Amino acid sequence: MLSINVEPGWKKGTKITFEGMGNEVPRLYAADVTFVIAEKQHPVFGRDGDDLELTIEIPLVKALTGCCLPIPLLGGEKMELKIDEIIHPGYEKIITGQGMPTTKEAASRGNLKVRFLINFPTELTDEQRATAVRILGDSSS
Incomplete structure (x- = not known):
């Protein structure tokens, strides 16, 4: 019987020959x-x-005002990610050293790329629309 100890960080396509x-x-x-x-x-x-890549859904209000989000990590633990910037479509936050272990150095790890899926409201009242225009301005004029 053959036995293989798969090392953390091994990539798809790695070959082990006996x-x-x-x-x-x-x-x-x-x-x-x-x-x-x-x-x-x-x-x-x-x-x-x-x-590693992670996509998180957030409501529009958090994307505009900033937030603190619980982020799952590979080992099962969580970390708090504080974001003060406006999260826009395509925005990505990099968490250094929270990716896959690299096979070259035992203590070295890749990064965790956090991407955001912004949930826009599907309906607004006339009052909410007017408030949004008052706060954000009307970019069409």
Whole structure:
């Protein structure tokens, strides 16, 4: 029986070969056995090399006024992410060192890229519309 200890941070396509451990044919050498690492999709994070990607939904009011959000981390813990900037479509926050472990250095990790999906309201009353124009200004004129 062959056993493989998969190291943290191994990427899809990593090959592990056991030389001479495969089928044996009379008068020939035993074949090699090669395993190729495949990645299982994570329910929370995506992966881009050593970086992890996370998409979080937030309401428009938090995108405009800032917020403090609980962010899940790979090990199961959470951290608070304080955002003071306006979160706009395409905005991305990088959390350094919270990605996948790298195989080169045991203590080294990639980054966590947090992206935001802004939930816009589907309806506004006339009063809410007028208030929004008063506060934000009318950019059409």
